Amino acid sequence: MNVYDSIEIEDMTFDPIQQAFFYPCPCGDQFAVAIDDLRDGENIATCPSCSLMIEVIFEAEDLENYKE
Amino acid sequence: MLYACGSNGNGQLGLGDQEDRNTWTLVDIDINDKPLALVGGGNHTVLVDSVGTAYITRDNRFVSVNHPDNKQWKLASATWDSCFLVDDDNSIYEFDISGWRFILIAHLKSSIFSIKSGLSHTVLLADDGLYGWGNSRRGQCGKDELKIDTPEKFNDTIVNPDRFACGKDFTVILKDEELHILGNSRRFGANAISTSSSSVLSSWSSVLLLDELKMLGNNSHGQYEIPIENDEHIDLITLGSEHGLLVSGNSVRTWGWGEHGNCPMPTTIHGVKGVYAGCATSFLFVNEDKT
Ligand SMILES: [Zn+2]
Numbered sequence: 001m002n003v004y005d006s007i008e009i010e011d012m013t014f015d016p017i018q019q020a021f022f023y024p025c026p027c028g029d030q031f032a033v034a035i036d037d038l039r040d041g042e043n044i045a046t047c048p049s050c051s052l053m054i055e056v057i058f059e060a061e062d063l064e065n066y067k068e
Numbered sequence: 069m070l071y072a073c074g075s076n077g078n079g080q081l082g083l084g085d086q087e088d089r090n091t092w093t094l095v096d097i098d099i100n101d102k103p104l105a106l107v108g109g110g111n112h113t114v115l116v117d118s119v120g121t122a123y124i125t126r127d128n129r130f131v132s133v134n135h136p137d138n139k140q141w142k143l144a145s146a147t148w149d150s151c152f153l154v155d156d157d158n159s160i161y162e163f164d165i166s167g168w169r170f171i172l173i174a175h176l177k178s179s180i181f182s183i184k185s186g187l188s189h190t191v192l193l194a195d196d197g198l199y200g201w202g203n204s205r206r207g208q209c210g211k212d213e214l215k216i217d218t219p220e221k222f223n224d225t226i227v228n229p230d231r232f233a234c235g236k237d238f239t240v241i242l243k244d245e246e247l248h249i250l251g252n253s254r255r256f257g258a259n260a261i262s263t264s265s266s267s268v269l270s271s272w273s274s275v276l277l278l279d280e281l282k283m284l285g286n287n288s289h290g291q292y293e294i295p296i297e298n299d300e301h302i303d304l305i306t307l308g309s310e311h312g313l314l315v316s317g318n319s320v321r322t323w324g325w326g327e328h329g330n331c332p333m334p335t336t337i338h339g340v341k342g343v344y345a346g347c348a349t350s351f352l353f354v355n356e357d358k359t
């Protein structure tokens with residue numbers, strides 16, 4: 001799998017309503033990954049408008065900072 | 069004449085619709101001379117024409133935006149979701165795209181001659197040095213602060229606008245035979261890289277040392293594959309979010325990540341005077357008389 005870039009979770013934007021992290025994609029849309037998916041061990045955020053993916057760099061403890 | 073191709077989901081190519089284009093397509097805008105600036109953010113494009121009128125894409129078209137005090141614009145840069153314009157009196161304005169209005173950021177006594185933006189930070193070069201503002205979480209504005217609201221002077225000093233560039237979360241500065249990476253340097257493996265180059269360009273995640281024609285940083289999608297032979301001359305070159313455009317003679321070429329049509333096949337076009345690239349968008353300014 002060809003990951004386009006690696007982004008630290010602090011650099012992403014957390015949307016408490018969608019319970020997801022976002023980060024700009026070079027296509028103009030945004031990479032997104034749900035916090036529940038990160039809790040389940042997922043570390044890839046995808047873009048709905050193109051094939052690019054980013055790896056999210058985080059520790060399990062980091063997710064505690066983003067409680068509902 | 070202005071030609072465009074690439075990502076157009078918000079009408080940022082100014083072609084009257086929201087369809088991506090994979091070939092050079094004529095833009096309906098009345099400009100006869102090379103623009104002073106043409107920059108693209110996530111979903112918008114900003115153009116400053118040769119007489120200092122600014123245009124920003126809205127409803128799929130380039131729409132002119134008047135200076136609050138009827139001065140002329142001279143420079144522009146675009147972040148992910150905003151843009152900055154500098155007038156001929158060295159005032160810096162942010163243009164709030166959702167509110168469609170200018171907000172005065174600062175007025176410098178010194179003369180500003182270049183402005184560049186990353187995803188969420190901006191750096192300008194004036195005759196008394198570099199200034200930065202915006203997101204500085206990684207140190208990309210040259211200061212140990214999370215966020216800088218108005219332009220603050222860098223510790224580093226350079227005088228040539230070819231010697232700095234902004235990536236997504238970093239700023240690069242060519243100084244003392246080294247490329248200095250301020251901010252996130254993870255993609256480069258070092259904070260400083262020795263080089264003899266005197267000019268640098270940056271995409272979001274990779275950097276081009278122009279004299280050496282050497283790319284550094286991210287190479288996930290062909291960013292290093294500059295389509296030029298050793299004996300060929302490069303007349304114009306620029307980098308967008310993750311792609312590049314160059315002109316050699318009458319040959320217009322592209323490389324890097326082109327999933328949205330922003331990297332058309334090599335094309336022969338006469339009279340190209342300017343190349344510009346945004347977030348998966350590409351633009352050419354071509355002289356009418358094709359000389
Ligand atoms: Zn995308």
